[in-house]
Amino acid sequence: MSAARDNFSGNHFVAHAILAFFSVLALAPIAIIVMNAFKSRDAIFGAPLEPPTTGTFDLIGFRTVFANGNFDAYFMNSFSVTLVALGGTILFGSMAAFALSEYKFKLNSLTALFFTMGIMVPIRLGTPGILELMVASGLVNTRTALVLVYIAQGLPMAIFILAEYMRTVSDDLKNAGRVDGLSEYVIFFWLVLPLLRPAMVSVAVFTMIPMWNDLWFPLILAPGEDTKTLTLGAQAFIGQDVTDWNSVLAALTLSILPVLALYLVFSKGLIRGITSGAIK
Amino acid sequence: MATAILQPVGNGQAQASQSTRPVRWHIAIFLAPALTIYTLLMALPLAETFRLAFFRGAAHDREYAGLANFRVLILDERWAAQFWNALANSIWFFSIHLLVMIPLAVLLAALLSVRGLRAAGLYRTAIFMPTMLSFVIIGFVWKLILSPLWGVAPTLLAAVGLESLFQPWLGKEQYALTALGFISVWQYVGIPMVLSYAAMLAIPAEVLEAAEVDGITGLAQFFRIRLPLLWPTIGVITILTFVSNFNSFELVYTAQGVLAGPNFSSDILGTLLYRTLFGAQLQLGDPHMGATVATMMFLIVLMVVCGFLFFVQRKLVRYQF
Numbered sequence: 001m002s003a004a005r006d007n008f009s010g011n012h013f014v015a016h017a018i019l020a021f022f023s024v025l026a027l028a029p030i031a032i033i034v035m036n037a038f039k040s041r042d043a044i045f046g047a048p049l050e051p052p053t054t055g056t057f058d059l060i061g062f063r064t065v066f067a068n069g070n071f072d073a074y075f076m077n078s079f080s081v082t083l084v085a086l087g088g089t090i091l092f093g094s095m096a097a098f099a100l101s102e103y104k105f106k107l108n109s110l111t112a113l114f115f116t117m118g119i120m121v122p123i124r125l126g127t128p129g130i131l132e133l134m135v136a137s138g139l140v141n142t143r144t145a146l147v148l149v150y151i152a153q154g155l156p157m158a159i160f161i162l163a164e165y166m167r168t169v170s171d172d173l174k175n176a177g178r179v180d181g182l183s184e185y186v187i188f189f190w191l192v193l194p195l196l197r198p199a200m201v202s203v204a205v206f207t208m209i210p211m212w213n214d215l216w217f218p219l220i221l222a223p224g225e226d227t228k229t230l231t232l233g234a235q236a237f238i239g240q241d242v243t244d245w246n247s248v249l250a251a252l253t254l255s256i257l258p259v260l261a262l263y264l265v266f267s268k269g270l271i272r273g274i275t276s277g278a279i280k
Numbered sequence: 281m282a283t284a285i286l287q288p289v290g291n292g293q294a295q296a297s298q299s300t301r302p303v304r305w306h307i308a309i310f311l312a313p314a315l316t317i318y319t320l321l322m323a324l325p326l327a328e329t330f331r332l333a334f335f336r337g338a339a340h341d342r343e344y345a346g347l348a349n350f351r352v353l354i355l356d357e358r359w360a361a362q363f364w365n366a367l368a369n370s371i372w373f374f375s376i377h378l379l380v381m382i383p384l385a386v387l388l389a390a391l392l393s394v395r396g397l398r399a400a401g402l403y404r405t406a407i408f409m410p411t412m413l414s415f416v417i418i419g420f421v422w423k424l425i426l427s428p429l430w431g432v433a434p435t436l437l438a439a440v441g442l443e444s445l446f447q448p449w450l451g452k453e454q455y456a457l458t459a460l461g462f463i464s465v466w467q468y469v470g471i472p473m474v475l476s477y478a479a480m481l482a483i484p485a486e487v488l489e490a491a492e493v494d495g496i497t498g499l500a501q502f503f504r505i506r507l508p509l510l511w512p513t514i515g516v517i518t519i520l521t522f523v524s525n526f527n528s529f530e531l532v533y534t535a536q537g538v539l540a541g542p543n544f545s546s547d548i549l550g551t552l553l554y555r556t557l558f559g560a561q562l563q564l565g566d567p568h569m570g571a572t573v574a575t576m577m578f579l580i581v582l583m584v585v586c587g588f589l590f591f592v593q594r595k596l597v598r599y600q601f
Contacts, residue, residue, distance in 0.1 A: 011498065015391040016399075022388060023406035025466070029421045030409065032432060048432055088317075096314035099307050111311065118322055120519075120585055122527045124550075125578050128332050128557060128571040129325025152321035155314055184306040213414040215530045220558070234416045235534065252417050259412045263405075 030256065037061055037249040044245055061246030062254075070225070071251065074233035079258075081143050081229065082211045085150035089207050090200055092151065093158030094166075098188050100159070101166040102174070112163075118156030123149065124216060134221055141224040149217050154207035161206070165199035166192070205266050212259065230255050326578075332571035349572040363573070365544060366552040367580075369457055373548055374525040376461030377468075382517060384465070385472035386510065390502055392473070393480040404477070408470035419534025422463045426450050450535060453545040460546055464531055468524075472517045479513035480506060508597070515593045519585055526581050529554055549577050 035051050036044045043056035050056070065071055100112050123130075130149060131140075139145040169192055177187045218232040228236070234251050336345040353359050388407060392400050410418070425432045428448045437443050449459040483506065491497075491505050529550030532540050538560045540547035555563065557570030 011394060012397060015394045015397055019388065019391050019400075019403040019407075022469075023403050026407045026410050026470075029425060030413070030417075032425070033417065033421050045430060048430060049435065092314040092317065095310040099310035103304065103307050105304070105307055111315070114323070115314075115318065118318065120523060121326065121578065121581070122523065123322050124527050124529075124553075125574045126322060126325035126329050127553075128567050128574060129328030130321060131557075132328060132332075132567075133320070133325060148317060148321050151317050155318050155322075159314065185309075188310070209412055213412075215415055215533070216554075231414045231416055234414070238416065238420055248420070252420060255414060256417065259414075263409070263412050 033249055034253050034256065037246070037253040039246075041246055044249070058246070061244075061248075061250030064244065064247040065250045065254065070228070071230070071233065071254065073226075074228050074230045075254075075258075077143060077227055078212060078230040081146045081150070082208060084143075085147045085154065085211055086204060086208055088147065088151040089154035089158050090203060093155050093203065094162050094193060094196055094200075095188070096155070097159045097162035097166055098192060101163045112159075115156050115159050118152075119160060123153045127216075127220060131220060139221075141222050141227050143222065143227055145221045146217055146227075146229075149221065150207075150211045150214075154203075154211070157206055158203045161203050162196060162199055165196060169195055201266055205262075208262070209259070329571045329574050330578075332568055333575040336568050345568070349568055350576070353569065353572050353576065359569070362544065362547065362552060363576075366547045366549050369546065370526055370548045372457060373461050373464070373528070374522055376458065377465060377521050377525055378518065380462070381465040381469050382472055382514065382521065385469050385517070386476050386507075386514065388469070388473045389476035389480055390506065392477050404470075404474065407473060410467045411470045413467070415530035415534045418463065418467055419531060423450060423535055426459065451542060453542050456536065456542060457546045457548075460531060460535060463535070464525075464528070467531075468521075472521070475517055476510060476513060479510055483509055509599055511596045512593070512598050515588075515596055519588055519593075522584060522588075523581055526550075526577060549573070549580075553577065 032048065036048060038052045038059065038061075039056045040058035040060065043050070043052070043058075047056075052058075096115070100108060100115075134140050134145050139148075173191055174187055177191055182190075213231055214229075215231050215235065218227075218229045222228070223232065234255050237251055238248055333349055334345055334347070335342045336349065337343050353363050391397075392404055424430060426449055428434060428446070428451075431446075434443060434446045437446050447455060449455040487505065487509075488501070491501050496504060527550055528548065532546050532548055532551050533554070536542075536546050538551065538555060540551045553570060553573045556573050557565055557567065559565035
């Protein structure tokens with residue numbers, strides 16, 4: 001392919017060297033956590049950089065976490081909040097994106113601008129107002145509060161990406177539906193929505209990671225024991241029990257797993273979503 | 281086009297006969313849920329935050345304070361020192377990202393898009409991985425690595441005979457914020473890398489082949505062909521980085537605690553906002569001062585973003601293929 005075949009292998013060698021170096025740098029800290037979670041206490045302190053061997057392998061940390069932590073409850077909180085908020089973001093976001101990209105009406109561009117503002121202005125700056133609202137409506141320490149905030153946080157980006165994508169859905173399909181006398185709702189839910197799957201994946205990954213890893217809103221809106229999320233739970237666990245390293249490392253390893261699984265499942269779709277021109 | 285039957289939406293004639301057309305309720309219904317949630321939880325709280333900044337006193341007995349809160353924040357010695365310190369720290373924190381993360385991201389993206397490179401997907405996945413992790417893990421693991429007691433860093437430095445270079449970076453006033461900046465770069469470099477990589481993939485092969493025919497390869501090709509085409513993307517990345525840096529809070533909170541130690545040397549606007557709103561060991565929370573800090577942050581971000589869009593982003597040349 002290249003005319004410069006002689007420096008080709010040299011180029012490749014340098015590229016591989018640099019990329020491999022940064023890959024190791026990115027993964028090493030994660031590996032240190034996971035590796036040491038499976039070791040006995042002495043081995044953690046004695047040789048932190050050694051992988052667990054038959055002599056040092058120990059599951060004491062995981063046993064402690066499952067025995068006396070509320071981790072299953074925290075995990076369920078995180079999981080349900082993220083799932084419901086994600087569903088809401090995608091459903092409401094695609095409905096709004098459909099309205100904005102399909103119909104011409106008077107306030108169309110103003111409404112679009114109103115939503116786009118949310119990409120630039122972080123919802124966090126409205127915290128004093130949000131807290132007041134939640135106190136007034138009695139939603140403090142409920143998962144509902146988190147779900148609502150996360151939907152509001154995710155909507156601008158979701159509408160932006162989905163509206164971009166909806167312009168690629170053919171008009172003929174929708175008009176054929178109209179000729180057949182389908183209502184606008186049927187057209188959207190039965191014809192358009194199923195076609196949005198690829199865009200939904202990238203919306204999902206983009207909005208889900210901040211929700212799952214968020215610490216600010218759980219700390220402020222739902223710090224109670226019953227509504228603690230995994231992130232907040234792990235933070236509290238580290239705070240109160242710094243000496244029990246086995247449990248701390250095990251807890252952190254457990255909180256890495258769902259994100260890792262998610263990423264491995266979605267990574268192809270995510271990259272495709274980004275490269276399909278969400279940012280031009 | 282058999283759309284005459286369908287009353288095509290929004291052409292001139294249809295607009296004229298608006299009165300004969302049924303009201304299109306479905307538009308309102310499609311927009312309603314998103315608009316309601318977004319307005320109630322994003323737009324109105326933000327407006328309420330601006331309003332709170334102009335009042336003082338307890339919740340049941342508020343009085344209008346005009347610009348007094350802002351004057352206190354910027355000039356009063358109890359607050360001003362903290363505010364200016366946090367602002368300067370936020371600017372430094374952003375500078376590290378600007379000078380280290382963005383060039384590094386572009387370099388990695390350029391290497392990833394070297395033609396015929398094997399395992400590019402593997403590298404991309406590995407470098408992107410830290411962006412998926414929660415701050416709790418990141419704060420903890422780096423405290424661990426850099427700790428002088430258990431730390432892996434001293435061991436590693438000793439292995440190459442540089443042990444004398446080691447310092448407890450997170451525990452020293454002059455280094456803590458810079459160390460956090462580098463940790464944040466480590467965490468986030470994957471996102472600008474993927475965005476730059478996507479922009480590089482969008483460069484048509486013909487352009488690069490034409491360059492090769494003209495004998496422009498390797499580094500020269502990068503600086504004369506790819507980089508000029510990449511500037512608009514780098515502009516967007518810069519804005520997004522700025523906005524997220526000026527609102528970051530979690531990394532400092534998880535690594536250094538709410539007091540952003542040592543001695544507030546790693547205090548950024550996000551941690552200042554949290555302490556002002558909810559209080560910390562030595563101070564009580566104050567919703568009005570918190571709202572004032574949030575409003576100031578909003579104004580700073582707004583000014584910089586608008587200035588950037590107007591003076592920089594608009595002047596970048598975009599090439600259409």
